[in-house]
Amino acid sequence: MLQGLPDVGLVGLIATSYIISELDLDEMAYVDSDLLPPIVVLHQGLPHAPLRIYGNKNLIAAISEVAVPVKALHSVMRKLVDWAESKSVKMMMSIGGLPVQNRQDIKEPKVFGAGSSEDSLKLLREKGLEILNEGFIVGPQALIMRYCTERKLTAIALLAQSFYNYPDPEASAVAIRKFAKITDHKIDVSDLLEKGEEIRLRARDIMRRTQGELTRMKKSQEYDIPLYV
């Protein structure tokens, strides 16, 4: 199962939406909670829940078209992991951004991997990913990692160097390439790169709202150096 909720640079959301449309996944479920804002999103005239799940026989993917309030994050992520476990999901994957200050000077962002077990770290290394050895992960992927570890479910996070609070389709594209390599999917990202400017323009509003939630969840703690002597 793949999750791409709004986070830094909207890397996960852009990547997961693109994967959903490229693999033509069907809408199969949605998340409902009193903790989520009272919103419905209209597409081609029909209402949809903002936090939806798509899938086919091999892949399930969750996205949210609204910034998920920090107050709802714990229960939503716990429920997603519970649901994934009930569907006998083999692996939980998150795509996200790793904010870097000099992002506009980086042409090809690097993708780092984090895993919930030695086996998942081994898989990431085999696929050529550099491991995030020391540091903090804050937000949806942090909770996925924590709840999956509790349930002994394999969890992997793919974190691409990105802007902190500007939509970053280029970072999403490099993360998709790594996702495709790990899961043996064929996904052409040229269309995503071509539409990069259009996506940045369309994503301004959700990025603006996500910024508020990033501040609330103290996302900047990812810049901190952990102390464990």
Next chain:
Amino acid sequence: MYRERKKRSIFEIMSEYMENLDAWADELLESAVTERPSWDTQSRCLEPLCNIFVTADEVVVTADLPYAQPDTVEVEAVGENLIEISAKMKHKVRFGDFGITHRKGEFSSFRSRAHIPVPVKTERMKIHFKRGILEVHLPRKKGYRIKAE
């Protein structure tokens, strides 16, 4: 009333204080994400995403300007510690381009104002525009310097 107040431990008072502080911070944050659209149909302008970083020596303001024509990107000091960012877009964008049919309007430029939180030398600002991101560097005004004895 007095008795009730006396019963509360310092930890309870601190906890209540922290809760109030959290609620106040949340309110402040809500008001920062302005509850108004990021576009203006009258001026045909879109408001870009902007950020302000304050370092020891300078203030760096950045703005995300997709579709901006590089030669039209301008930054103007419109007051003390207030700058205006503007740029024309390569082509007009309409609501219809985003599939929105219940609103009418088209946009041809970006415009926004940024308040600089500390005193800066606007006359010495430098701007760079690279891959759709504008970066404005404003040197900070120096204060008094005192050497440690």
